[in-house]
Structures are given as C-alpha cells and as structure tokens.
Amino acid sequence: MSEQEHSLGRIEVSPTAIASIADEAVLACYGVVGTAAKNLAVGVVSAVSSARKRGIEVRVEEGRISIDVYVIIEYGTRIVAVARSVMNVVKFSVERALGIPVVEVNVHVEGLRVSDID
C-alpha cells in the first residue's frame, strides 16, 4: 500500500488503483496499441507488493513507486520515441494523481502490431 499520513487518518492507495491510472495513461499514449499480459512463468512476483492490470506491474517500496509496463506498439513508429513517451506520460499521470514520486517506469515492448505495410 502506498500511504500518506494526514491529521485525520491515513490514505491508502492500492497498487491496483495505481495500475489503473497507469493503464489509462498508457492506452492514451500515442504509438501504444495495447498492453500485454506478461508471461507469468517468467514473471517475478514482487516480495513487497505487486499489482497487475493487463500488463502493468506496480511495486511500492518505502513510499516510492516503480512501474513496469508491457506494451504492444504500432509497427512503423519509432519504438524508442514511443517508449520514452510512455515513461513520461505514466510518471506524470501517476505523480499528478497521487503526489508520490515515481522512481522508475520500465517499458517492455512485448510485440508490434502491423496494420499497414509500406
């Protein structure tokens, strides 16, 4: 749980909620045509806490958030540019919503979708 102390009590935001914010941000991110479920056989479940929402993995450690996103990118776009913009958008959206620093966003390009051949 991501926690913030207030005079009236505690606010807890679950990693699943954070994953939802990230998911929204990723899907509106240009060049991303889908998120991909990571292969569970090779997935390492975080010891602390972990939540997944269709290809988004959120870990919260000592009030700091790290996020892994697994995406499908449109063939023909510049993958590095799209991935970088995913990092920026996810970090920005989550920090704006929660006010908690996102220390890292790792983008895993799991596949490409080919809609047109040039």
Place this chain on the structure above:
Amino acid sequence: MADKESSTVVQQHPRLGTDGQGFKRLIKAALAWLQYHQNAINVLNVYPVPDGDTGTNMVLTMQSAWNEIKDSPEHNVGRVAHRMAHGALMGARGNSGVILSQVWRGFARSLDGKKVYRAPELAAACREAAATAYKGVVKPVEGTILTVARAVADSATRAEKDTDDLARMLERMVFAAHEAVMLTPSLLPVLKEAGVVDAGGQGLFVILEGMLRHMRGEPIAEDAQMADAVHLIATEVEPGEAGYGYDVQFLIVGQSLDVDQVRQRITEMGECPLVVGDPETVKVHVHVPDPGVPISYGAGLGSLRDVVVEDMQAQYRDFIAERDLTPAPATSQEIGVVAVVMGDGLASVFQSLGVEAIVRGGQTMNPSTQDLLEAAESLPARQVILLPNNGNVILAAEQACELGDKPIAVVPSRSIPQGLAALLAINYQADFETNVDVMASMMEDVKTGEVTTATRSATINGVKVTDGQIIGLHDGDLKVAGTKVEQVVLALLAEMDAAQCEIITLYYGADVSEDDAIALADLLQQTWSDQEIEVVFGGQPHYHYILSVE
C-alpha cells in the same frame, strides 16, 4: 498595337500539380516556418505531459525528414515522400513527433508510385495520413494533432471537388486546420484549464501554413529578427458558391449515439466538419450556409447544449487580421526573371538588365518545362516572370507556371527584341500582376527582324526561297530573300517600315565578325540617317542578325 488583350494572355496560372522537387520545396518551407514558431509552440505544450518541448520535437522530426530528401534530385513525388516519411520516422522525437511521422507515413503510402500529385491525389493522401495517424493509438484523444489531421483531410476532400488549383486547396486546408486548432480547448479539458490550444495541433497548422506561404510566394522568416519585416499579401480564401455561411457548434447529449454516422451526415452538410465524442455526448462543428440544417439534425438525435452560431465572414476577417496581413508593395527581391536565350552575347545583355536566370534555348533547341521550372524555382525571388523569347517555348513556359509552387507568370515574348522590350518595362516597385501586364503591352511596341540562311527550298507568303539563300523574317513571317546578308537586311528594314522608328539595334550572331557588323551599321546609317543605330554582340547561332526596331 499596345494593350492587345495582354491581361488575358498573362493571367496567373493555377498550380495543378506538384512533383518530387516541388514537394521538397514545400517541406523546406514548412520546416523553416515551424522553426520560426518553435518557441511559441513549446509554450502551448500542456498535454500529455507539460514539458514544453512539442515545438522542439516537431522541428527535430521535420529536420530529420528534410535531411533525408534535401540532396535528392528525384522528381517522382511518391519516392520523395517515402524518403521524407522515412526521415521523419527515424528522427521522430516525443509524442508529437511520433504522430507527425505517422501522418507523413500515411501521406507517403498514398502517393506510392505517383510521379506528380494533383488535387485528387493530395486529398487521398491527406485522408490516408489522418487514417494512419488514428491507427497508432488505442484511445485516440480528441483535441490533439489527430483532430487537426482529420479536419485537414476532410477539408481537402471537400476542396478537391471545387478546385483543381493546389494553392487554393491548400488555402482551404490551412483554414480548416486553424479552425480545428481553435476548437481543441473545447475538446480536451486540460487545454481549456491551461487556457491554451493544443501544441501539436498548432504545429501541424504551422507546417501547412508554411507550405501555403511558399505557394503564394509569401516570405518565410528564418529567424526572429525577420519577424518584423514580414508582410503578407492579403488574398482572401475564396468563399464557395454558397459564400462563407455560418460556423455552427453544438453538443448533442443523448443515448447510444452513433458518432461515425453523425460525422458522415455532418460532413455532407458543409465545410470544416469536426465531429467527435462518445455514445452519450457528441461535439459537432461545421460551416454551413444554413445553420438550421445541422441544428435540426442534431435536435432529432438528442438534446442540444452549448449551441454557437457565428458569422463566418467576420471570423475569417479575424483570422486574416491575426495573421497580420498587410498588402505590401513588391520589392526587388520579390520578382525574379527567367529568360530563354541563345548566344553568350544575348545572355549577357539579358543579365545586364537584371535577369537572374538564363535558360539556354531557342529556335532549334527548345528548353523543357522542367528546365524552366527549375530555373524559376532556383531563384530566391518570391514571384517569377518567364520570358520565353520564342513562339515555340511559350507553351512549355505556360506549363511551368502550372507546376511551379511559387507564383510564375509568362510574358509571352516571341523574340529576343520583344523579350528585351518587356524587360525594360519592369518596375520593381510595382506589384507582380501590374508588371506582367505592363511588360506584355510594352513588348508589342517593338518589331523584330531575323536574318538567317534557308535550310530548304520553298515558297512562303509569295516569296520564293531556294536552299542556302539568305532570308529575312519580320515578326516571324518570311518577307524577303536574297543572296547577300547586307542586301537582305536593307530590304527587311524597309519592309519593317524602319523609317517610322527611332532606334534600330543589330544583334550580330556567332558567325558574323564585329567588323562586318559595324560595316553593315554604317551602310544602314546612309539609308536611315535619322535613326539611331546600335550594334550589339548577340552570339546567337543560326541567325546572322536579329534586328530590333522601335
């Protein structure tokens, strides 16, 4: 003999096609104009991440696209567009850069295998550009560059039905882009909160505007210092047959609305359609002659909110005012002249009178449309006048006008003396159209004589000529024939009524010595003692002498 229908002869031609080199110049202009607006676009950037780099990213993307094609001699527009799209892809920076690269990717795919694009191909390419851009995202966000790309595609599709002039079409597209950009805050709340329009959308508008300025021959400032010196030539976007009409906007609130169907119906109703939304709420924007039509249609689907109806004429005036349109008189850099000339002597005569580009050619070697177009486009001038100086070159020159992407006009000079007379009439303080008209009427005041050797035997205009004889032509018509050059020149000048004129100029050809030419002039002076006789080295092949009588 002056003012002989000159205004109809020399009217500015519509631009009907763009080839690979023309497209290159458009991209160059777009990049320069985008660079000029880079910081202004950066400031607008609040979405998706307010990092203030949209302008920079779009410039870097376009720069990479330009670098890919700038040295290419390719004329096939499909191939140039592909190279350029590839460059945009390789250099795509940031969210807006990636979208832009997709726009160009779709644009290029549609032009596959096309040597030249004309209005229908341009419209199709714009549609494919928008469609490709939309494919690159799961949840397209309206109020962004995507919205602007679709508005441009829609307006190109409409414009293509009304005109085949690419400049006129681009005018409509730029206007539609501007409209769509202005609507972005009402589509994307984060923009409205920040009080800005979408940065990427604005960037796309600027790119198109840069191209339009190039086509209209308007200046494109390359650095901030030039900004103050920028004055545009005001020409209003021509209204359609129904006039400007009204700008109509409203929201339809209902249940299970079919956004695509609404878009289709609204698009059929008028110009600059923009329909976005979801099954519960649809935002509609369209320009129509009768605002009642879309409003009634919308009211039939659900309840209407935020209905806005504005007079388009007033809106367009604001748009023009915003762009600081001040009619400015032409200055010397604004008009350039390309002349078709044979012979080194004549070339330097034309150059001494301010002709910036000479295309070699004449009677037996007509330059191609491409040669003329390249010469015209190579000039820094914003508008170009072509002097074909030969009846056989006029057609090629007129075709060059249609293909050029800056304004080009032909002053249809049929001979060297006509070309020179036209050139002497040029006034760099006057505007383009005035110059073209004045030049065309002035060239009618000069008579042309040509003296050459017949290459075959014939009887023309009642004059019997045998192969190898010397012949004299007055304004292209065979008038005299003889065995000696001097004798033919004398007879031809008499035929041309030289006694009524003031100046006789002899341009002697490559095969005539200066001494012979001066000797001939002395001989002529005995007959025409009141006239001023000039001898000028022309260096032209085939013609022993070209005579100008005025």
